[in-house]
Amino acid sequence: MISQKAKYALRALVALARAGDSMMIGEISAQERIPRKFLEQILLELKHHGIVMSKRGKFGGYGLLMPAAQITFGQVLRIIDGPIAPLPCLSRIAYRRCADCLTEEGCEIRRVFAKVATSARDVLDRTTIADSLGRPGRMAAESVAVP
Amino acid sequence: MISQKAKYALRALVALARAGDSMMIGEISAQERIPRKFLEQILLELKHHGIVMSKRGKFGGYGLLMPAAQITFGQVLRIIDGPIAPLPCLSRIAYRRCADCLTEEGCEIRRVFAKVATSARDVLDRTTIADSLGRPGRMAAESVAVP
DNA sequence: ATCTACCCGATCAATTAGATAGAGTTTCGG
DNA sequence: CCGAAACTCTATCTAATTGATCGGGTAGAT
Secondary structure (H helix, E strand, O other), X not given: OOOHHHHHHHHHHHHHXXXXXXXXXXXXXXXXXXXXXXXXXXXXXXXXXXXXXXXXXXXXXXXXXXXXXXXXHHHHHHHHHOOOOOOHHHOOOOOOOOOOOOOOOXXXXXXXXXXXXXXXXXXXXXOEHHHHHOOOOOOHHHHHOOO | OOOHHHHHHHHHHHHHHHHOOOEOHHHHHHHHOOOHHHHHHHHHHHHHOOOEEEEOOOOOEEEEOOOHHHOEHHXXXXXXXXXXXXXXXXXXXXXXXXXXXXXXXXOHHHHHHXXXXXXXXXXXXXXXXXXXXXXXXXXXXXXXXXX
């Protein structure tokens, strides 16, 4: 399960992408039904990671810092929830050896979950906020296809 | 991330499958480096779900109740960790509507994670304990293939 | 009888999730 | 310059979950 926080972060980014320009925290909060103060934290975190930018003061607000077609779900999930990998010994951003595992190559569990991790990353690192906005059909790879 | 508990459960089952017959908790615990009392809980839970059986008294122990080729990773994970789905609204065993989501069909987040869930289940529900025991190569689907 | 090994409920410490609070800082209109 | 609006940041809180331990209970073999 992904955290509620990550879901909120993705929803906020989708809202910003759909709006096409900057929005105030209050607007996003109301439109997406996200607790306002919680959303503040989330957007701040996304800002610190260079995903969004903000303008302070009256008529301030948040806007995307990168094109929506360059922000992947994987990127956002890693910022908010940490590793996507189902086991610490399979994480690329926060690898940790399993303390109770003798040899990594011989680990049956690891072998199976490596496949799960690969296919999850396949989807999450290829799907962008812009992709998710489109009609239910085609996403990622197919988005560049010729009609 | 799957829980430590689920990892222990899978490791215990793999150990039982490899051994080919029943083992005492103490043996599994020592061989797999799993805290003994914690392992008791886990095996008990697996027993309640019909995955393993036990014999009490002197020379007692645990054994697989189903052939290792019929116990899937998905099955074990659902017993120990609950739903595999990354969102409650995508779970088959514990569906819950997202409280903050207006329409399920229009939810961009859901659409993307539905793909992740499908590919995770593809692996986890097709891979059995027996599969994981084999040589690093071939698993699941391919195991019935003609040479 | 009694030793062994499983059965099972209670408890516990540490961490995390989800959220709220509040003081501070920047920016603008007038 | 003033003050309202809006973002910034750190601290704190509560409930739930995780990972684990404890201590007795009960069945079975000798």
